[in-house]
Structures are given as structure tokens and as C-alpha cells.
Amino acid sequence: MRLPELNMTKNKTVKIAVASGKGGTGKTFLAVNLASLLSETSPVLLADLDVEEPNSALFIDGTEGQVYEKYRLIPQWDEKRCVICDICSRSCNYHAVVRLGDVIAVFDKLCHSCHACSELCPYDALPMIRHKIGEVRQIYSGRLTLAEGRLNTGEEQSVPLIDQLHKMVGCEIEPAPVQIFDCPPGTSCPVVAAVKKTDYAILVTEPTPFGLNDLSIAAETVKQLGIPAGVVINRYGIGDNAVEDWCNNEGVEVLARIPYDREIAVMTSEGLLAYNHVEYLRPLLKDIFEIVTKRIDSL
């Protein structure tokens, strides 16, 4: 079956975040299948912002494009210039710059790259130098471009890399009319960084008490960011109806229910795109996109 041309929104790009709160509910599953399906009829950008554990690339076969090394700036102590005035350590709220006797120690992991110590130092004894935090690579598969952020293991702060990947869209990364952002799990700062520049958030959940609990927190986070959201209930049929009831009570739209299906689980465990094998997924994914674009248009 050939898909009819998708009803693109008024020449505008649509930026859709796929987030969840709870991990393992199917964010990446939804993001890769949706992005790949939509790329049959339009250029699509899929950005993997789950930089701690990026998984989207496991599902996309394509040619590798350029790899960009990503850095953030951290201060480096210049012993020769330093007079141990201690302004730096007193200005650092993160205890990343600490005076130990006549030595200034810099703890990379604690540093937030605010530049205060460096710029306030009267002797230029703390120049900011580049510190590699990870990479962004691109994979091209037909009309789909995957841009993956990958944090180096041992790095603890994912926000700087997520921010940089967002900024690359429109510069190094071609901005497609449809952009899908696979977000990290949780509800704290990395999720905010990932979701904040998007038009709409699809919250993927499962019908269990865990899924509901984390959905309610994630929904609150995107609400505070002023981003409209709808829910996809994955593995529908396991657990109970509490997620559905919650959505009704809160007036949160349920975009789709994807049944628990062992075939989907097996396909996904192999790194395969399930919509190519499980027939009902195609119309279901297309419906999700149509509802989401309608909601974005009506804003």
C-alpha cells in the first residue's frame, strides 16, 4: 500500500519531541519508526538527544556522514600567572575551582562552564580551554537524516551536548520540514534541554503504575515549558486502565494505543523497524503524525 502524500503543515517545520519520564516505555521505538515512515514522503530529521544512551542509530541503516567532535570550555590553571588571590574559588558556586594551599585545583566534572572564575581573574590565570565531551554524527538513509549525540562515557553532564546538537540544526545539520527529537528519560534538566525548543511533545508511556507515575511528572515538566503534549500508550493491554483514566481526568489527549505485541518486541530487540513487518503500525503512526500536526497548526 502506498501512502498518500502527507498533509504538510503550512510550509512550516514541525518539531516533535518524543519523551516519557520512565525509561524503556518505547521512546526510541516510536521515534525511529515514525521518522522512517514519514521519510517515505518527506525529508525528515531524527535527532537522538538521549546522549547518555543513544539507541536510534541501531535501527537506521545508512551512510555515515561527517562526525563532529563536541567540546565544552573549562578553566585551566596557569601557575605562572596566578598570585593566589583566591577570587576564582570564591566566585565558583560549584566548588569546581578550589584553593588548596598555594595550588588552585580545577575539578572538571563539577564545572558548569559559567566562565566566572576565568573572567574575574585579574591575572588571566584561568584561561578557558576545550574539553571534549562527546560527538555528533550524521547518518543518511534515503530522505531520513539521523543526527546522533553521543556523550563520552565518564562525562556526567549531558545538557551541554544536548544544547549543542539543538544549535547545529539549521547550521551543520540540514533542517528538514519534519524534525523528530528522541529525548532522554527522566524529568530533570536533560529533558528540559531536549524538549524546550520543540513544538509538541509526544509522551510515550505504558499502562502500569510506574508508567503513570512518571507520565504525570513528565507532563507537568512539559506543561511548565509551555509545550503542548499528547500521550501514546505503548504495550496497551498489560497492566491496568489507570493511565487512560488519568488522561481523561487531566484532559490530556491520547494519540494512540499500541498493543502489547510479542512480534513488535522481537523486531525491536533485533534493531528492526517494526512498521515494515507489523501491518497495523503504518496507519497508526500516520494517525499520530496527523493529529500532532493538526494540534501544532491550531496553536
Added chain:
Amino acid sequence: MKEIVILSGKGGTGKTSVAASLAILAGPDAVIADCDVDAANMHLLLRPDFKESSDFYGGTLAVINSDECTSCGLCLEKCRFGAITISRQLYSVNSFECEGCGYCSIICPVTAIDMVPRKTGKLYISKTRAGNQMVHATMEAGAENSGKLVTKVKQEAKLIAGENALPYIIVDGSPGLGCPVVASLSGADMVVLVTEPSVSALHDLRRVSRVIENFRIKTVGIINKSDINDGKVSEIRKFFEKEGIREIASIPYSSEVAMVMARGLTMSESGEEQKKVTEEIWMKIKNELTLIETDK
């Protein structure tokens, strides 16, 4: 006192299901620390009484006093986080963007910017239905510094275990490998990796293992949903073998577990077979801990 941390890399592999089952089996011997503060779920199964609660302040937030502000724009120029916003000549701080560095407050020529403590969550010390003492937390939506809150939860759990001479702390970790994971690993005696046979879980397992390596902590593995993909199960086993990770259990997918969880019960309470599996896991963990002791 021995601290056991349950981790996975990938989310949704069954960390909390395993951790909560162990909590039920260990009873009052173990203090429970829910360190997945972003998306805390242990309380849904262990039903703690939320007896003691306190506000948690993680870091600070800049606040501009508009009466004193002269709109000179220096804060806007210096802020690296894009947290200063202007609307109709009025400067203010976007609390989602502010990382609390305090630079603006130092350089403001008219000292119009104060750094105020920022409430990022709530900490609870509870008793669970299994008689464990439990430390857990809730985070404000979108808050910064979940690593700090994780450290606080662990500190409190250690304090309780120390004061009461309790032998175990069971720590439910968060997915990923960033600051909350690192905070949950620091000072641990053993890591239990819960994984599942899929490309994603295996990929994430490899990455989180590299982080654990830096801490040189004894690690054991559990393969959950083990009947989904035999090929991936053998890949996981190869990886375990290479890394010296002992497999202590493999658990087939059971549709019952979700139903049982929906009733607020753990795997160890969902029938004889599951009960036996979790009992064996707990026994093996205790054995491994004794082995660490004799190694020393």
C-alpha cells in the same frame, strides 16, 4: 554494611521490579534508597508511610530585584546559560535556564541580583510495608542537580544503616550514565546490572559498564525478559564473560508481572515460580558479598 546498587543503562529493563523484590525479601535487614529521583517508582510497590519529610535545596537561583536594576545589560551579556530575559525593558531570570552559577550576582554594578536557595525536591524517610526503612525523594518538575539529591538520599540511607547496624542498603539507580548514575555508584560495594536481550539494552549495558569499571565495583548480571531473543541472550552472556560479570539469573517475560505490579505487588509476590527466582537472586547476591569480604 554493604551497599548494593541496581543499574541497567537502558530504562525499563526491570531495575525497580528487581530492587523492590529484594526489599521485600530482605525485610528490616535492608535500608532502601530510591536513587532514581527523576522518576522514583519504588514507593508504588513498597508503599512507604512518608513519615518524615523535608525540603531539599539543591543549588541556587538568581533573582533580579527590579527596583534596583538599572537595565545596564551586563548580566545578559555575561550569562552563558541564556537565563536572562528582557521584556519591556524589564530584566528577569528564566528559572529553567539558570544554573545557579552566581556570576551575574557578582558582577551586577548595583548589586540588584540575589542568589536564593532553590528548592529542587523533597526528601522522605519512611517505613515500608515490608518493614524496611526507606529513603526516597521527589523532584520538582524539570529541576537541576538530580545528582545532588541522589547523593543526599544515599547519605541518609547510610546514616540509618549505620545507626541501626543494618547489614544492607539496596539502591535503585536511574537509567543512563550521567550524574545521577555516578552519584549512585560512589561508595557502593556491588552493582547488579539488570538487562534484557535487545540491541538497545546491550548497547547501553556496554556503555554503563565502562562507567562502573572506573569505580572497580564487583558486578553481577540479571537477564530479564530472557525469552524475547535467544541470539541477544548469548551476546549478553559473551559480554558478561568477557567482563567478569557473573550471571545470577535469567527471567523469562511474564505477562503476569505487569498485572501483579498494577496491584502494587512485587515480582517476589507474584506466584511460587517468581518467588523462587527472586529468592535465589537475593541468596546469590548475599553470597557474592561474602566472597568480596573474604577476598579482602
